[in-house]
């Protein structure tokens with residue numbers, strides 16, 4: 001039987017809104033040289049494409065900044081921890097979405113579904129990311145399978161309004177330390193992560209969806225009241 005996959009309108013709003021909350025953020029955290037453990041010195045700042053989002057008609061490119069350092073001992077130029085997998089040119093949450101959707105449907109359809117979720121990635125890039133040796137943890141949310149990174153980032157972005165800025169290290173953690181994947185540091189960073197945060201993310205994400213649904217219900221009620229008052233104003237009222 002051919003399964004149907006549907007993008008909820010709420011997700012088509014939430015995913016691009018979440019990714020755009022990270023526009024312009026600077027990632028500048030690195031303790032020492034990952035090659036030799038040497039002392040690092042400032043080098044430069046690179047601007048990288050994190051995601052291309054769309055509302056169906058217009059596109060917007062979300063950029064982030066990543067600081068580079070030079071090791072004072074082995075002279076290697078190295079990047080700070082960043083939300084990118086090694087050797088990729090788009091943010092790791094977008095790669096996670098590509099891999100997740102490509103595991104459920106053909107590449108071309110995955111690209112179409114991504115567009116419906118507000119993310120622009122062509123089918124060849126979807127194929128390229130899906131063929132990489134990357135592990136993506138997913139969650140079933142309202143009938144749609146989503147990468148855990150997207151669920152975590154949505155929660156983080158929703159808290160950004162309460163605080164003045166988002167801590168870049170929280171973003172790296174929410175993304176699952178992508179720039180450390182395929183290195184020995186990756187497992188250590190995952191193990192150091194506080195236990196139980198995943199469950200909180202699910203709860204917060206559900207609350208956000210409920211909140212969006214309530215706003216929709218409120219505007220529907222207002223609309224219904226206006227319609228009733230304009231259409232039924234001449235009817236006799238029995239009180």
Ligand SMILES: [Zn+2]
Pocket residue numbers: 033034035036037038071072073074075076
């Ligand atoms: Zn070094």
